[in-house]
Amino acid sequence: xxxxxxxxxxxxxxxxxxxxxxxxxxxxxxxxxxxxxxxxxxxxxxxxxxxxxxxxxxxxxxxxxxxxxxxxxxxxxxxxxxxxxxxxxxxxxxxxxxxxxxxxxxxxxxxxxxxxxxxxxxxxxxxxxxxxxxxxxxxxxxxxxxxxxxxxxxxxxxxxxxxxxxxxxxxxxxxxxxxxxxxxxxxxxxxxxxxxxxxxxxxxxxxxxxx
Amino acid sequence: xxxxxxxxxxxxxxxxxxxxxxxxxxxxxxxxxxxxxxxxxxxxxxxxxxxxxxxxxxxxxxxxxxxxxxxxxxxxxxxxxxxxxxxxxxxxxxxxxxxxxxxxxxxxxxxxxxxxxxxxxxxxxxxxxxxxxxxxxxxxxxxxxxxxxxxxxxxxxxxxxxxxxxxxxxxxxxxxxxxxxxxxxxxxxxxxxxxxxxxxxxxxxxxxxxxxxxxxxxxxxxxxxxxxxxxxxxxxxxxxxxxxxxxxxxxxxxxxxxxxxxxxxxxxxxxxxxxxxxxxxxxxxxxxxxxxxxxxxxx
Numbered sequence: 001x002x003x004x005x006x007x008x009x010x011x012x013x014x015x016x017x018x019x020x021x022x023x024x025x026x027x028x029x030x031x032x033x034x035x036x037x038x039x040x041x042x043x044x045x046x047x048x049x050x051x052x053x054x055x056x057x058x059x060x061x062x063x064x065x066x067x068x069x070x071x072x073x074x075x076x077x078x079x080x081x082x083x084x085x086x087x088x089x090x091x092x093x094x095x096x097x098x099x100x101x102x103x104x105x106x107x108x109x110x111x112x113x114x115x116x117x118x119x120x121x122x123x124x125x126x127x128x129x130x131x132x133x134x135x136x137x138x139x140x141x142x143x144x145x146x147x148x149x150x151x152x153x154x155x156x157x158x159x160x161x162x163x164x165x166x167x168x169x170x171x172x173x174x175x176x177x178x179x180x181x182x183x184x185x186x187x188x189x190x191x192x193x194x195x196x197x198x199x200x201x202x203x204x205x206x207x208x209x210x211x
Numbered sequence: 212x213x214x215x216x217x218x219x220x221x222x223x224x225x226x227x228x229x230x231x232x233x234x235x236x237x238x239x240x241x242x243x244x245x246x247x248x249x250x251x252x253x254x255x256x257x258x259x260x261x262x263x264x265x266x267x268x269x270x271x272x273x274x275x276x277x278x279x280x281x282x283x284x285x286x287x288x289x290x291x292x293x294x295x296x297x298x299x300x301x302x303x304x305x306x307x308x309x310x311x312x313x314x315x316x317x318x319x320x321x322x323x324x325x326x327x328x329x330x331x332x333x334x335x336x337x338x339x340x341x342x343x344x345x346x347x348x349x350x351x352x353x354x355x356x357x358x359x360x361x362x363x364x365x366x367x368x369x370x371x372x373x374x375x376x377x378x379x380x381x382x383x384x385x386x387x388x389x390x391x392x393x394x395x396x397x398x399x400x401x402x403x404x405x406x407x408x409x410x411x412x413x414x415x416x417x418x419x420x421x422x423x424x425x426x427x428x429x430x431x432x433x434x435x436x437x438x439x440x441x442x443x444x445x446x447x448x449x450x451x452x453x454x455x456x457x458x459x460x461x462x463x464x465x466x467x468x469x470x471x472x473x474x475x476x477x478x479x480x481x482x483x484x485x486x487x488x489x490x491x492x493x494x495x496x497x498x499x500x501x502x503x504x505x506x507x508x509x510x
Binding site: 003004031055079085088103107111112180203204 | 213214215216217218219222223224225226282283284285286288289292293296297298300301302303304307353356357358359360436437440443444448449450502505506507508509510
């Protein structure tokens with residue numbers, strides 16, 4: 001019985017807490033973040049680590065398209081980490097929720113438990129995969145690729161623990177919201193001007209035995 | 212309200228294989244329970260079912276995890292990672308231990324039973340009952356801990372799973388005892404008293420099972436939006452044929468009516484039909500619960 005990630009925690013109080021803010025007043029729905037993410041992380045065809053849900057609402061002439069960029073929320077209290085039987089889903093001290101490819105056995109329990117449905121099975125590796133806030137880039141001092149690629153600067157990435165960071169200031173001063181706060185997960189991806197219509201719950205689904 | 216222009220199709224994670232795993236574990240737990248009625252609790256009437264019950268329980272417990280391993284992407288890795296890197300707050304972690312302890316205990320219990328050693332059979336039978344409850348109850352916990360899904364996330368889930376396990380196990384035992392008595396004994400006479408008692412137990416357990424389903428759905432329909440939507444999906448939506456007609460009408464209500472009416476219960480034709488319908492209904496129940504519970508996209 002062992003948690004292989006136990007030694008990686010040193011209890012340093014000065015560690016950052018990474019988070020992201022997506023300003024939907026700025027988002028133009030160009031899907032560049034999707035493409036940048038695919039390039040950076042070599043995400044196979046048909047699956048996405050980060051995508052932009054796009055809806056159209058209203059009647060002519062009053063119509064609008066609303067967007068909801070979706071990615072892993074790197075929750076403070078991640079359900080996926082709790083349910084993983086082998087500690088393959090784990091959380092770094094700076095808040096990034098990671099997947100250890102050597103430990104994951106592909107049981108898919110975390111996929112079923114994630115309230116945001118951001119996890120997928122990597123078709124070649126047979127393990128679970130998802131957005132990791134571009135941890136290798138962030139560790140090297142760079143921004144996540146979706147943030148860097150966004151032409152409208154709608155995405156702001158930074159350290160929530162540092163009150164002087166742009167992200168912390170915006171989260172403190174703007175009317176932000178998170179996805180499904182009632183799940184008690186404490187998401188660390190914040191949205192400005194999030195449209196509830198992009199989070200509509202559906203009553204019907206295409207069943208797997210339907211063509 | 213809005214029309215979706217672009218959204219990523221979400222992959223359904225747990226579908227048929229995991230349902231079969233739950234089904235066969237349930238059958239195993241149910242037949243184990245029957246086998247403990249005489250040796251564990253001293254109900255001599257059920258003694259002719261004991262040996263068959265324990266052998267079936269062990270054999271099914273070898274079959275059931277095969278589906279689990281097929282569903283896991285890395286089956287060999289999972290065999291040892293689940294023990295070495297155990298996460299004590301994950302329901303799957305308990306399962307890997309229960310799936311080892313329960314068959315081992317059942318084998319020891321069976322060996323003592325075949326040696327007619329009543330004392331040790333009773334001890335291992337009584338140890339086996341909490342294990343059998345746990346090995347099937349934990350499958351309910353796996354779903355109940357999937358907190359994102361309102362259909363699963365209820366405290367009733369382990370209990371619903373236990374009752375459906377027991378009803379399907381008893382139905383299977385009724386069929387197997389009939390086949391054994393009719394074709395594989397010298398007398399070729401079916402033990403009517405035993406079958407009749409099992410059928411009576413089946414009727415009452417089915418009643419409790421239906422009551423639990425009613426409790427679950429009444430709360431879902433009264434609850435928050437996501438729960439209402441999934442209840443609507445099950446009762447009136449695309450899943451309604453499988454949930455209402457196959458699972459509950461064919462799988463539970465009609466078999467319950469058959470075994471509750473004494474005239475029909477005494478007829479082997481109706482009893483066999485009831486047992487077959489119930490076994491099929493519980494199999495569909497597993498698929499409806501596992502797959503149906505997560506078929507609706509969450510956002």
